[in-house]
Amino acid sequence: MGARGHRAARRGVRVDLRTEIAQSWRRAELSGLSPASSIDRLDIADVDSRSRLLRAASPVLDELARQLAGTRFCVVLADEECRIVARRFTERSVELALENISAVPGCQFLEERTGTNSLATPFETRRGVSVDGDEHFLEAMKQFTCYGHPVVHPSTRRLAGVLDITGPAGDANPLLGPFLRRAVADIERRLLDGAKLAEQQLLAAFQSVQHRACAVLALGQDVVLANTAATELVDSADHRLLQDLGRTQRGLRRIRLTSGTPVEVRVEAVSASAGLLFELAPVRPASPVVSRPRSARGLFPAPIEDRLHRAGRARRRVLVCGEPGAGRSTAARVIAGDEPVLDFDASDVVAGEAEWCARIEAAAGARGLLVIDGIQLLPPLAAVRLARLLDTSSAWFALLSGPPAELHGEQATLAARVHRRIELPPLRERRDEIPAIARELLRGFGASLRLTPGALELLASQHWPGNLRELEGVLAAAADRRSAGDLTAADLAPDCTETGAALTGWEQAEYDVIVRTLRACDGNKVRAAKQLGISRSTLYNRMRALRVR
Template identity: 30%
Template sequence: MVQSKQGTARYERPDAGDNGQGAEFDVLTGAPVERIARARTSFLVDDPVEPGIVRTPILASWTRSRQWAVPADHLDLPYESDCDQDSLLARSATPIVCEVADQLGCEPVSVILCDDEGVVIERRTGDSALNQHLDRVWLAPGFSYAERYVGTNGIGTALEGLAPAQVFGHEHYVEHLEDLACAGAPIRHPISGKLLGVIDLTCWRREANRMMVAAVSTIARRIEEALLEHSGRRELALLHDYLAACQRNRGAVFALSDDLLMMNDRARELLDPRDQVPLLANAAEALNSGRHRQLLVDLPSGAIARVHCRPSWTEGGLSGGVLQVQLVSSDAAPSRSTLLPHPTTLPATVGSGPMWAKCCQAVGRHFRSREWVVLQGEPGSGKRTLARATHQLHNPAGHLRLLDAEDYGPRWVAEVIEELETGGSGTLVLCHVDRLSAEGVQALGDALEPHRESTDHERPWVVATVDRSRSQTSRELADLLDSFPRTVDVPPLRHHVEDVAELVPHLIARLTRGADLTCSPDAMRILMRNRWPGNVEQLYQVLRKIVAKRRTGQITPADLPPECRASTRRVLTPLEAIECDAIVDALLDTDGNKAEAARALGMSRATIYRKIRGYGISMPPMAESGRS
């Protein structure tokens, strides 16, 4: 066992050649090994990769590895000295790992158990040469083989893909792993479905065969069966109450705890996903009281839900219980001022997620009251589109003018003044006002000043769009934005990623002018697992690349560009996406100091470490240089 005092391991080795193996062929594709090695080299130097040589999952993993800036010429791994050897996964899986290792005792194969962050918990190897080699490449207890540290490998790639993965020889991203072959399979909790870890078989490349992935999948199923036997009383109590409620009640039934959500078919039919978020948030709070309660919850769709909350257990601030849900009409429920109107689809926008619907409703209210408004959000999030669509919905025959501050000059200011004086009850959209110079900000403020206090409903409705950035707003711009009594935050696409399912066909129709091109379910799942840092504009550009090559038929995962296939492990809920962004902002504000970031966010240091690992947050080099 090898360990670095600084908590990271680094291994480097001179070129090893082809190890004297002669002509050799890949186990799965049948391609010569040297051609895969050349394809990897081409990928690393940004040359085209010869089609048909590298499997699609491997190419996608290489792309993720490059985006994570994994070094291809050496290993640089984090080490955790306090990995949990007494977790539910370890207790359930260790006897099976030992049994399998004993059966393979005479074979050059290692059985490796890792947690959901790729940290090795247990390693059993009967072959001394293989055992020593695994030590040299730090594939040992306490070290993480997550993809973001090691690149393409059986452990990390199985975790990222949430499916069995097999990686042979030069398919590994880091060159010092080319003598190995590995197959990993994810392990899930049999009740909650939560990802707990991965089981991996690693051997010499020359000993690999096609049956490795089948064997490791069988071991994973055995471990999941053992997990079911070891499941805690809380999960079993909740499962018992849920099944009993489903038998007694033909309506919508949910089971809810801190890490578990189950629902019957009726719940899926009755409640749109956008309605489930506020319903479950209110119910979770009610379950924490530990008492049976009945709630009336206003839903974004305009409906009202009557929710019967029955706790199954409450311990240490956590709780779990069963929810029975009925939808009631507005007339049958008490009058509630917080009831949201049914969201109306805006003519030029697409999306029905709760965060996007709430944003659209807020902008619509300000239009009806003629209150000037600032729309602020990340570049590409749809601020201009939202302003234009709101005008088209409420005043389709009215005058609409969009002026971009990037065209600032004397003529631009004159056009603003002209619109304010002659635009009547139309709409004036001032785009990117944050990009104005100090002189431009002053000139625009002088133009707006005579009209901002007017109560004349015949004056134009003025909207300013601002790209949210981490740089501080200048004093002049802050004074200008004070002319606008309302500000609406336009959510980034990752906060309402469920709307990707509606945006994709809409954007495809725009790009193909109605041609018969659709997106397959598999490709849509990959698109929905992306973080989309460039928001809707980035999604549009990705689809434009696809449409340039395929105009009809069905888009499959093979049609997606590599940067699109390099997706996150799972789709974050809107609340998780917001929390992830808050943690990133706090880390940037504190130069990567995790303890300071935790204090700023009001969470413990252990919690922020766990969430950083869970969300896969990696900081840029300057931030990482800060104290942790």
């Protein structure tokens, strides 16, 4: 057995597995699964029986069931979250077998919960996968042979679901793949036909009311229609807010848009699948607002901004930590409020440790907030001297640092002297907020600039290792190229080095783990690979695939 085989054996992955199956086993192991793990307690959620996927797939599933009559095979359909929404089988024994592995409507089949199988693995890899008998990661599933294939919407190219055919392990057949792929093609064709009909219905409903005095907006699955008033009033960042409102409310409501404008909204469903129609009219700011979502005007999540303000009002000493560019200095100014801010940068210690400490001690009697930026860079003696000052002085301090994992020894002891710790999340964990944050940052470069929906989508797809500072830099460069009007994705593209392809949930989690480990290892890839339990070449490959910079 070669070195590769020994490594695979130590990890518990069989060396005779096909590459795609071995990779799936590895993902399952990293999620904490073992072959003996149970899957009889998966959560069950409600299934939308009127979904576009089910309407398109039901006739195809019925035909598959007719063709499979007399066999021990069944077909299972999962939605875009890999949650089972429909099954077809002709024998009661097959139904019981599915129930024994929780393959019932409403259950979500993900690799981190169910291991390698022909629902979870095609969902993860976005391609057709056959899994036969012992290739299943969980012992409970080794009794089956199956083939699964993703269903992709023809017009949006987004994953719409996964179709699977399953039977006893001894009944494996190489024709299962072609048989199922034809069914997938039929479902995708019906999805496209249904989408065209839904778009026609949405357009007709919009045209019937678009000339009204108020703002009129129609939101479909992949279509946005707006009259002139709606274009001026509603930003693309408001679309999700309105869609969430439309799922739970009908009739007349009052909300506040992300711009801060209170509006009265009338919501009407065009049809079960076509979309929602909104009529919006601004109201006086003094009018009561029934539902006020979190304001997008700030650069920090609402709970964190609230903690910053409360720390300022109480004049509490606080540690603000986060990745570079996450807004630590801005957070310190939120804490200070109207009080003066006295800045001291830990990197200046190299010019003279004693002099640097003396300047802070001299400023301790001044009015305002003393901000010490970069305490993770402080040498031990400077950290000890600063900690002693915190113990003996009543001065108001804000300590700024990198992530808590970067604080060691005397630096960690210094951080323990403060009353509160506030950790700023990286921008990649706030993807839904990026459009609103970008709008707020763009205000600093000119009131006449506006980000188009395509530009906002491109910004939201980036990883932003430099966080808010990097986003601000991209917007500044785009504003230099176009000083007025709409900023499009093409205007941003020169500084958005990513491809723009969104990561899957698993890929995003893997990206975050690699970034955190590299930062904890000071960028040393050999140490990071060892800590992650993978080879250095594997780490390099994953960094290239995930575009980790």
